[in-house]
Amino acid sequence: MSASTKSWALHLGLIAVLFAAQFVLPSYHATNVSRIMVLAVFAMGYNIAFGYTGLLSLGHALFFAAGMYGMGLPIWTLGWAPMPALISGLLAGGALAGLVGLLALRTAGVSFMIVTLMFAQAGYLTLLYLNTHTGGDEGFVVDSGARVIAGFDLSTDTPRYMAALILFAAAMLICLWLVRSPFGRVMVAMRENEERSRMLGYNPFQVKLAALVISGFYAGIAGAAYGMLFGYVGATFATIQYSILPMLYVLLGGAGTVIGPFLGALLMFYLIDITSGYTTAYLFVVGAALVVLVLFAPKGILGTIRERGLKWLP
Numbered sequence: 112m113s114a115s116t117k118s119w120a121l122h123l124g125l126i127a128v129l130f131a132a133q134f135v136l137p138s139y140h141a142t143n144v145s146r147i148m149v150l151a152v153f154a155m156g157y158n159i160a161f162g163y164t165g166l167l168s169l170g171h172a173l174f175f176a177a178g179m180y181g182m183g184l185p186i187w188t189l190g191w192a193p194m195p196a197l198i199s200g201l202l203a204g205g206a207l208a209g210l211v212g213l214l215a216l217r218t219a220g221v222s223f224m225i226v227t228l229m230f231a232q233a234g235y236l237t238l239l240y241l242n243t244h245t246g247g248d249e250g251f252v253v254d255s256g257a258r259v260i261a262g263f264d265l266s267t268d269t270p271r272y273m274a275a276l277i278l279f280a281a282a283m284l285i286c287l288w289l290v291r292s293p294f295g296r297v298m299v300a301m302r303e304n305e306e307r308s309r310m311l312g313y314n315p316f317q318v319k320l321a322a323l324v325i326s327g328f329y330a331g332i333a334g335a336a337y338g339m340l341f342g343y344v345g346a347t348f349a350t351i352q353y354s355i356l357p358m359l360y361v362l363l364g365g366a367g368t369v370i371g372p373f374l375g376a377l378l379m380f381y382l383i384d385i386t387s388g389y390t391t392a393y394l395f396v397v398g399a400a401l402v403v404l405v406l407f408a409p410k411g412i413l414g415t416i417r418e419r420g421l422k423w424l425p
Contacts, residue, residue, distance in 0.1 A: 114423035115291070121424075122287055125370060126280045133272045143384070145272045147376050148279035149337050150360070154372030155286050156329025157357035162366035163290055164322040165302030167220075169354045170211060170227030173234040174327040176349035178204035178334030180238070180245065183344035186257045188244075193260045197335045204331015205324050212323040216316055231354055238346035250345025258339055271340050278336050279373070282329060287369045289325070290425055298322050299367075330357075363404060365411030369425050374412060 129148070133141055153175055160166040181203025185191035191199070215226045238245045255266040263270040289295050297318055300308045305315050338344045356379075357372070364375030382400060386393040408415040417424040 117423050118287065118291075118425050122283060122369065125373070126276070126283070129276055129279070133269065133276075138268055141268055141272050143380065144377075145275040145340060146337075147380050148275040148373070149333055149340065150356070150380070151373040151376040152279055152282040152336070153330055153333035154357040154360035154364075154376055155282055155369075156326040156333065158361045158366060158368075158372050159286065159289070159298070159329065160323055160326035161358065162361055162368070162371070163295065163302060164298045164319060166319060166323060166326075167224045168227040168323075168326075169224050169351065169358075170215075170229075170231035171326070171330050171357055172349050172351065172353035173211070173227075173231040174204040174208050174330035175334040175337075175353055176234065176238065176346070177207040177327075178331030179338040179344050179348055180334075181331065182335035183251065183253055183338050184245070186253055187251055187344075193258060193265075193339060196257075197332070197339060200335025200338075201328055201332040204334060205328035208327020208330070209320065209324045211327075212320045216319050216323070228351070228354070231349065231351065235346060235349040238349055242346075246345060248346050250343055250347070253338060253342045253344060255342065258342060265340055266342060275336070275340060278332065282332070283369060283373070286329075287425060290369060294318075294321070359401070362411055363401070365413030365415070365417070368411070368413040368417065371411055371413045378412075 129144070132144065136144065153171070156174075157168070157171050160168055160171075178200035180200075182196045182200030185199055186193070186196045211227065211230050215223055215230065218226050239247050242248075255264065258265040260274070263274070265271050265274055290298070297308070297313055300311075301313070301315055301318050301322075308318075309315055334348065337348075360372050360375035360379055362375070363379055364371030364373065379397070382397055383393055386396040390396070404411070410418060413424060
């Protein structure tokens with residue numbers, strides 16, 4: 112079996128397992144997995160920028176929140192239907208990523224990280240300042256009546272799970288196709304050696320900007336879907352926490368692997384969920400787990416597995 116066939120079989124197998132899981136999972140865990148799948152889409156977008164292109168950003172919360180508000184505000188203030196609102200959220204995330212990239216990509220390395228953080232903080236403070244329109248920290252609720260698509264009420268368990276699965280499956284398969292495409296190879300080349308890529312005729316600014324915009328589209332649709340499926344939009348999702356979370360998911364699961372963001376989101380979510388039931392110092396446990404990971408699997412779980420055996424993992 113070729114490496115390409117193995118890769119597609121693995122990813123389609125994961126989708127099949129997640130589809131079957133809805134029939135056996137209790138309602139609590141089904142809701143958790145729905146949330147994890149949406150957050151994994153967010154992390155996939157971060158992985159495109161960081162894991163494949165080498166752009167260490169601390170501003171992805173801005174794109175996630177842009178998608179969430181791009182979906183929520185048209186419904187809340189203009190009475191839009193769900194599908195146009197979701198598309199609006201997708202476009203808001205990508206457009207804002209493009210605008211930030213035009214300025215931030217004039218820097219590199221730590222400077223790029225700091226500039227993206229500054230943009231994200233500026234976005235968060237803007238949401239707070241315009242609280243009469245955005246709801247500020249309190250946010251606003253998306254009415255259940257505005258969360259019905261093609262007759263399916265996304266505020267109920269099974270339709271919500273299926274919607275999250277469809278989004279996750281589409282995002283993962285598109286990501287798999289992207290990283291195996293010629294442009295995906297160029298992204299990796301840019302991450303490994305920007306100067307050599309430039310000598311081969313590629314424009315680093317254009318490649319990085321395109322990767323950041325794609326990453327913004329992923330973050331935007333994830334934010335829009337999160338607000339739609341769970342019925343809440345708030346400025347809290349623009350805080351630094353939501354820039355750090357996708358980075359942790361990617362580092363835990365394996366940067367530069369397609370399934371890594373999902374594995375990282377799954378493990379991190381349940382690590383916090385389980386330990387918080389035993390101690391208020393659950394972040395200490397999370398920190399200890401990350402230290403162990405850095406010491407023994409610095410490339411993340413799937414990155415280490417790929418390095419030590421499964422070379423065909425994309």
